[in-house]
Amino acid sequence: MAEASQPAVVAKAADPFNREETLTADTFLRGLWQENPVFVMLLGMCPVLAVTNSAINALGMGLATTFVLIGSGALVSLLRRWIPKQVRIASYIVIIATFVTVVDYAIHAISLELYASLGAFIQLIVVNCIILGRAEAYASKQRLVPTLVNGLGMGLGFTLALFSLGSVREILGNGTLFGVTLFGDSFQPWLVMILPPGGFFVLGAWLLLFAWLKQRRERRVLASAGAAAHG
Amino acid sequence: MANPSLPLIFLDAAVVNNFVLALFLGICPFLGTSAKKETALNMGLATTFVMVVSSLSAYGVNWLLVELELEFLRLICFIAIIASAVQLVEMFVKKHSPALFRSLGIFLPLITTNCAILGLALFQTAKEYDFLQSLVYSLGAGTGFMLALMLMAGLREKLELARLPTVSQGAALSLMLAGLLSLAFMGFAGLGGSHG
Numbered sequence: 001m002a003e004a005s006q007p008a009v010v011a012k013a014a015d016p017f018n019r020e021e022t023l024t025a026d027t028f029l030r031g032l033w034q035e036n037p038v039f040v041m042l043l044g045m046c047p048v049l050a051v052t053n054s055a056i057n058a059l060g061m062g063l064a065t066t067f068v069l070i071g072s073g074a075l076v077s078l079l080r081r082w083i084p085k086q087v088r089i090a091s092y093i094v095i096i097a098t099f100v101t102v103v104d105y106a107i108h109a110i111s112l113e114l115y116a117s118l119g120a121f122i123q124l125i126v127v128n129c130i131i132l133g134r135a136e137a138y139a140s141k142q143r144l145v146p147t148l149v150n151g152l153g154m155g156l157g158f159t160l161a162l163f164s165l166g167s168v169r170e171i172l173g174n175g176t177l178f179g180v181t182l183f184g185d186s187f188q189p190w191l192v193m194i195l196p197p198g199g200f201f202v203l204g205a206w207l208l209l210f211a212w213l214k215q216r217r218e219r220r221v222l223a224s225a226g227a228a229a230h231g
Numbered sequence: 232m233a234n235p236s237l238p239l240i241f242l243d244a245a246v247v248n249n250f251v252l253a254l255f256l257g258i259c260p261f262l263g264t265s266a267k268k269e270t271a272l273n274m275g276l277a278t279t280f281v282m283v284v285s286s287l288s289a290y291g292v293n294w295l296l297v298e299l300e301l302e303f304l305r306l307i308c309f310i311a312i313i314a315s316a317v318q319l320v321e322m323f324v325k326k327h328s329p330a331l332f333r334s335l336g337i338f339l340p341l342i343t344t345n346c347a348i349l350g351l352a353l354f355q356t357a358k359e360y361d362f363l364q365s366l367v368y369s370l371g372a373g374t375g376f377m378l379a380l381m382l383m384a385g386l387r388e389k390l391e392l393a394r395l396p397t398v399s400q401g402a403a404l405s406l407m408l409a410g411l412l413s414l415a416f417m418g419f420a421g422l423g424g425s426h427g
Binding site (some may be wrong): 015041045046047049050090093094099100101104106120123124126127128129132147192195196197198199200201203204205208209211212215 | 252253254255256257258259262295303306307313314342343345346349350353354357396397399400401402403406407409410411413414417
């Protein structure tokens with residue numbers, strides 16, 4: 001979780017007075033795209049790679065993480081005046097672990113099948129750095145409502161990323177989506193995609209695509225700026 | 232749960248079900264500290280040590296929790312154990328090798344949120360390993376983590392000199408490399424008997 005502390009540090013530097021943010025559409029949208037926890041900030045990679053071998057697992061994991069993100073964010077935000085600075089990380093971890101235990105028992109009760117296929121990764125939400133990162137960089141400074149909205153955005157952004165991996169891997173590796181067969185009998189499943197290496201490859205391919213798009217846009221902006229300067 | 236022999240447990244944790252490349256645990260430090268071989272080695276050693284300490288403590292605490300019928304507190308207790316173990320390592324390293332302490336920097340306290348360590352504690356509980364098996368399992372997992380980190384660091388040092396399109400530099404390339412390594416490690420599947 002190497003990157004976990006960096007956004008926190010950056011946020012502190014940019015925000016020296018612990019200013020409270022006003023609620024805007026951006027509070028929500030930032031997590032979905034601009035600061036997408038997976039594709040942009042590269043946080044919480046372990047569940048991203050591990051449970052995305054099918055679309056339904058990816059969705060389940062994403063929603064569970066979203067719940068923990070919102071719940072722990074709310075509690076951290078409400079308690080932010082009472083948590084002493086020195087023990088804040090430990091307090092956040094305990095709050096997060098509580099919510100994860102709730103999710104763990106809830107999934108166990110709702111769907112035994114999903115519980116079995118997600119395995120230990122539900123409990124490992126505790127060490128997902130997105131959640132601790134949000135608690136430290138956002139929830140500990142903001143009022144309740146912006147925290148809830150931001151948590152929802154981040155959670156959905158995480159779910160989106162998981163889903164974009166899970167669906168690609170399931171389609172290529174198994175020829176199905178949500179268990180529904182997509183291709184005819186002649187389709188030869190690309191088995192490696194649902195095995196561990198596939199996770200690395202698909203995520204790498206998504207990142208490559210985004211890097212390429214970004215580079216192309218930058219080049220276009222440069223070109224148009226150059227044309228304007230010369231014209 | 233069948234009672235696998237100790238060498239088998241070690242092999243299983245180190246290569247067959249390698250924590251990084253097959254189970255996807257501890258990806259963040261794997262990508263974060265694998266740029267140089269030396270850092271990778273030190274990080275691997277520190278992580279292995281924390282793994283062994285926290286795995287043995289987790290074994291004791293789990294026994295206590297089962298006795299007291301407080302299993303729902305397991306997760307919170309495990310996290311607390313790991314955090315204290317990391318603190319211990321930090322103090323030890325700081326006192327005995329300030330140079331190493333500086334070179335590891337921020338990654339040392341961040342071992343707390345390394346999911347490989349919590350994963351190890353959870354897996355050994357799920358597999359109902361006894362004390363000795365837990366010890367071997369944590370040693371194997373640590374070795375596997377170090378192995379993956381060193382291999383990755385070696386490859387990345389080589390790639391520094393390669394000519395690459397700019398678009399593929401950074402995280403995407405590291406992930407592709409990790410995918411190839413993972414593919415190679417799949418060759419070990421079946422070696423340890425039961426897996427999955």
